[in-house]
Amino acid sequence: MEHPHAMEPARAAPNADAVDAFGNRLVGMLDEAGAALMISVGHRTGLFDAMARLPPATAAELAHEAGLDERYVREWLGAMTTSRVVEYDPRGGQYRLPAHHASLLTRAATPNNFAVYAQYVALLGAVEDRIVECFRSGSGVPYSAFHRFHEVMAEDSGQSVVGALDAIVALVPGLEHDLLDGISVLDVGCGSGRALTALARAYPRSRFTGHDFSEEAIRAARNVAAEHRLTNVEFDVRDAAGPVGEARYDLITAFDAIHDQADPAAVLRGIRQRLAPDGIFLMQDIRASSALERNVEHPLAPFLYAVSVMHCMTVSLAQGGAGLGTMWGEERARAMLAEAGFGEVSVHTLPHDIQNCFYVVHADR
Ligand SMILES: C[S@@+](CC[C@H](N)C(=O)[O-])C[C@H]1O[C@@H](n2cnc3c(N)ncnc32)[C@H](O)[C@@H]1O
Known part of the structure; x- marks a missing residue:
């Protein structure tokens, strides 16, 4: 032979x-x-x-x-x-x-402190043994295996979101005026609540609700709200893919919280249903293309694909989820937003944040 x-x-x-x-x-x-x-x-x-x-x-x-x-x-x-x-x-x-x-x-350099992001190297490296095993089994590493995740994430969003809230709010025409006047806001996957507590402080006439399924994160968020004696913000342990309930919101935000969902399609549908007529969904998510070949020149692509393997994709797979991955990209995001029933979508970038883009999504228009 x-x-x-x-x-x-x-x-x-x-x-x-x-x-x-x-x-x-x-x-x-x-x-x-x-x-x-x-x-x-x-x-x-x-x-x-x-x-x-x-x-x-x-x-x-x-x-x-x-x-x-x-x-x-x-x-x-x-x-x-x-x-x-x-x-x-x-x-x-x-x-x-x-x-x-x-x-x-340095901390004084916030929101430009790159050392904050360097923490992910060790944080992700700590689960390498389990990730190697997942390459064989196809399963995932759960959130609970990532020590310090919520702490580092809070520092991260303290820079990429809180440090730039004015610019982010300005992406939606008329939003600042509405927030000053008083509207209802939901933050999905709010983590330790840095963004929402900053918004609640800036806009005392608006009402803010944060949902996250991590008890640790919600505890941290409630502590921050209590420290600032905020009465216009509440945080609940809630699965974003769970029942929608009665409440409707004028604005729903998701900061870096859709691509690592177990069931991102269900979460997007839930957000659409929770929006009031004319409501806006403001989604910060990773700036990338869904096509690998278009990411070759992306300045952070190797790092972000690594973050995906070591965290975002694996936490989703650990729940039997879709495992979209950090680099799901704009084309896929737009398609999923359309499938969830949203209307017009515009995508923006801000100079402080080379890692993310901001989707302004209309419920109906
Ligand atoms: C990458 S972190 C972003 C946290 C926060 N938005 C920030 O910017 O700091 C993603 C968050 O989504 C939460 N999360 C993931 N799946 C969820 C689900 N099904 N329901 C609620 N929260 C979820 C995680 O616990 C985590 O806090």
Whole structure:
């Protein structure tokens, strides 16, 4: 019997320059991955904030300022110096965070603090064993496996949503006026409620309701509302795909909360049914195309597909869900909105948010 591979052409030896070039890229990827992890640590330990407060400082001075162990701080500074995040002067053994780096890495830089997003690297890496198993079984990793998810998500939306609420509200003509006058608003998949509590504070005559199926997130949201003594906002543990009920809303928002649903089609239908006549659905979701080939030049595509594998797709599959994935894309989103019975859709981008776009969706028009 003929060998099954007998007809295969002999493989040409790869071009040595191309191998070198790709090898260099791989080295770069390892370096950048290490730097991202250290940027996350720098954020969580407050090291970037401490560096921004200090003039050029030694590792010991920085450790003292941040209240941390000098040996760890010195090693972290090694990673940050060689990845050219921090500058080092060997004569005095001093380190400094240049001002233009501080403007993208410190809490004071909110909403432009990239270190917030670096936290996803470790957060997602922590479930790698279970994800590898899912590649074999086809099942998913549930929300409960992601420690710190709601905490990091709250910081994330504190920047991408709360930091830009004025611009987001301005996307809908007349919405600011209506909010000032007093309308009813529902936020679906509200997480820790940062966006809704900020809206409730800005628009005291409007009434706000937040739904999320995570008890942890709703507890955090209620705490924030209580801290601010807000009486125009309430949070309920509720499955967005569950019964619609009687209440109707003038505005429904979903910030980064549709693509990771178990049953996104049912959730969109439910949103449509909960909207008052002439109501508006404002959906922030990932900026991408549904066609892989159109995402090749997308500046965050590898990161976002990774987030999908490690979180958004898998949490949906863990519930026996659709597993749409982070990169479901605008074409698919528009098709699903139409299938759910919505009217006119316009899609906007805002300069502060390279990761998302904003869909302004009319209930009827
Ligand atoms: C990516 S997070 C976004 C949270 C929040 N909107 C924000 O921007 O911080 C998605 C949220 O959807 C919630 N969620 C997922 N499926 C849900 C469902 N079926 N019903 C209610 N909430 C759900 C999750 O618990 C999570 O808080």
